[in-house]
Amino acid sequence: MDKDNIIFLFLLVLIFFTLQLPSASEMLISGSRRRLQGEWRLLQKSIGISAVHMQLLSNNKVVIFDTTDFGHSNLSLPGGRCRYDPSDLVSREDCSAHSVLYDIGSNTFRALMLQTDPWCSSGAVLPDGTLVQTGGFNDGDRVVRTLAPCTGENCDWVEHNRTLIQRRWYSTNHILPDARIIVVGGRRQHNYEFYPKISGLSAFRLKFLSDTRDGDHENNLYPFVFLLPDGNLFIFANTRAIILDYKRNKVVRKLPSIPGGEPRNYPSTGSAVLLPLDENRPMEVEIMVCGGAPRRAFGLTAHGVYMNALSSCGRIIISSHRGRWKMETMPTPRVMSDMVILPNGDILIINGAAMGTAGWENARQPVTTPLIYRPNRKQNNRFSVMEASPRPRVYHSTAILMTDGRVLIGGSSTYKYYNFNDVEFPTDLSLEAFYPPYLAPEYEHLKPTILFIDEILIYKNPFSVTFTLPRPLSTGTVSVKIIAPSFTTHSFSMNQRMVVLKGVAAVTASSNTYTFTAYGPSTTEIAPPGYYLLFVVHADIPSSGIWVQIQDLYV
Template sequence: MDPKILIFMLLVCCSSVFNVGAQSYQGKWKLLKRSIGVSAMHMALLPNEKIVTFDRSEFGPSNITLPQGKCIKEDSKSSDCYAHSVEFDPATRAVRPLTILSDTWCSSGAFSIDGTLVQSGGYRLGEKVVRYFKPCMDCDWEEDQNGLLSPRWYASNQVLPDGKIIVVGGRYQFTYEFIPKLSGSDRILYKLPFLKETRYSALVPNNLYPFLHLSTDGNLFVFANDRGILLDYINNKVIRSYPVMPGGISRNYPSTGSSVLLPLKLFSTTDSDNNTSTPDAEVLICGGTAPDSNEKANVGVFVPASKSCGRLIITAASPEWEMEEMPINRVMGDMIMLPTGDVLIINGAAKGAAGWGVARDPVLNPVLYRPDARNSDGSTRFEVLAPSLIPRLYHSTAHLLSDGRVLVGGSNPNINYNFSALYPTELSLEAFYPPYFTKKKPRPSIVAVNPGLKIGYKQKISLEFTLEGSVILSDLFVTMVAPSFTTHSIAMNQRLLVLAFNNEVKKTSSGNYLVEGYAPETAALAPPGYYQLFLVHEAIPSKGKWIQIKQF
């Protein structure tokens, strides 16, 4: 019997432990591509619906070659003809090899206002490089070899209200800076002692890939290890320190947990009464493991990962952590915001830490977290979903697609490509279909966005849509999702807004439905750039429409 089939049968038999399949549709998995040629360590969805993914250029030969004439000269006698980055089309499943010159291992990224992927840092000769990939037909990587002031390996990025990108931290880098370098202030390196203070020890910098979230006041929430601050990055001043997250668990690499900014619910407005109140910003952090788990795993002791999650309203007058427990222990889990505002927790392991060969017990079941679902009796917000057949451990990724599926790829907890290891290198891509793909309810479809797909702040907008059957107004809302750059269990720049729409649905002359509302009011709520726009009815999202928001 095929080992994967046997694993699946065991999971189905044992799924009652997690209540899988007992009450509702638990989603499904579909293999999209057995091999894209590279292991998807880093992943981003462009506004043209193409996925760009890459690993590291020093892995050695990949399973896909560059086109003729594109080989990279290593010296006068040798060249590298293997691709380490590809473009994947989810619609056709076509793969196009891309040329990347510098080492992108454990790097970071975000998007510019025009939809260009801006990718920064990496290892050795790639540690100060800034790379650009534009969403066009035959585009390839462009690289600025001196785009950063400081080496950035395991750093994090966030788009800011002015469209610039802040790059924070990195291995032994207790600073931040801005890209691209357009002004004098962008050419200054800013110290951030918080990153040095939150290390487990000087030799074990277990606060790498810090979590970054832009608060609704325009300041930056930075979380490292077990605590966070609010940073005024313009004046280089920490304006707020938050309580330590309870439990004694480390949340950042290599004790890798994950984090999201929960949906920003914009207030209802009308033409005559434009409510300018700013919503609270609330952060959710889940998973991770003990501070010394990586050290122990290196000598063969695999510590159970944490089940704990914490919510913190970072804009509250006196913020305190609200703690919960996931149904499954998890380290290296990706947290992906779904168009409905729910959070999908996917990938990872139940024991060990992030790194080469230091995790055990792959967690194959995703978990759905519904932020507003807790009942008065304290019942859980979590639901365990259908399992995959493929372990996704260190160097795996996940990303929301515009059709509502979640693309999952990567996993290579080995020094090089190794297809016979305990957990082999994975070159496959698969899609997870969340529970809203149930056939029991019709799916809405956006027909048009008026006045168009380029939208200004505070602008009145309307969505024309179709739906089989009648509209339940109380179960209708519109969300706007920022495209993220995902790697190492972080979806950088991930952001979801519930837009302010009037409590009325109209019928058009063509028989379609129409709802009206407003774009976000400020760039602190929605930094300029591209977003996926979804209409959600009875917890079923439409396919997303790409829009661009900025000051026109």
């Protein structure tokens, strides 16, 4: 081949590749679009256990655990410790861990010791920051376990056997204004009780739970429970909801059934959230329920048939006596998805599957694309599809908000025991972080940094937040929001709530530094006493969270 032909061929190849490759500006735009659809980062390839349950504590550590009846995990207990349990279904002697304490700041973890089985249990955090975790399976069904937000190698679970009045498996917990915890329902438990329990009293019967039981499949486990600003409880099970005055054990209101007649609770496992409460306007209380599975779906999985999950969401305004469900449609059907309140008030819908139900081997077609739902937009413009995760997260997956605004994702165990080989969805021991769009570099110029705040907030009392911005304050609004971190398992975030605190306009303290005056929550019913993450939000972009403790003036 002569020199002229070689040069000609070289030019053709160069032109071909030039046409195929995006320009630098196109690459920048493409990267920006991906960031504005969120990002995923792997934090830990394996923590040794599957993240079936998670709770963020006020020392920036996350308690994670699965079940002691899965067999040996991939993480040994330190110091040669072992658990001896004659009732264990797999191994009476187990020297592996089934709980870890994950440190957000250092991205490290260490093993914790569990003696009794907390599988499919519930939890809530006391005002002093102690996690109270109730019930479980086998020898753990009447156990109360506590873990304080302590540090050091001696920080571990404390277990109190036979403390619960009834066996609690698949029940729901909620912290109350008087610092007690209510424990609602569970498998074959149509009642509720309190921790600490009331002396001399048994559990309180709740006929609503027996009325919503759907045969052997139940479909009313892990009921959705929310504390309302009037002090009553909203309880949703199967397709129905009530308002319960738990102090008088009286149903004060029956709400309309969610349209469509299909169940939303385990094992049809949808999810639910109390939309942010705003103290700057007349209080509007609204619940949102999303996803689930058709009534026949659970039974059909035994025959290898996997029905499409539900794609509908329903919103109902509880503060209106004429409240009716208003339905919306998600971009994809979802069962077993988690709903996380983000610091700017958006709702992240993440994890789950498009077919089947909760339960062992009962789901197909994982949905790896999160959704962000913006409650205050017009109805047909509220859902945005985010960047897909490389990992399917189906049965026994979890998601919680972290202090810096990232979302911690873990879990997915669709087979009995720890199963890694020759299965469609191996047991997942990893942890990932999802970065919502507000963490993209494109918004750095809008992001506040909190410089100073009182760490103790008193109900109704004013307090100041000093924050700085990279650039002068924009025309966007500034607000102060508090979020109660959730105990998350089986697609429900127990105790999760956001309150937008009453505030006045930010004033300039110095160059690019501002002071915002806000007020502590109005009542303990709006925000029960305890630890919350406080965020300053500017033009829809939140700061990192700061821990505050809300107390009564006389504590």
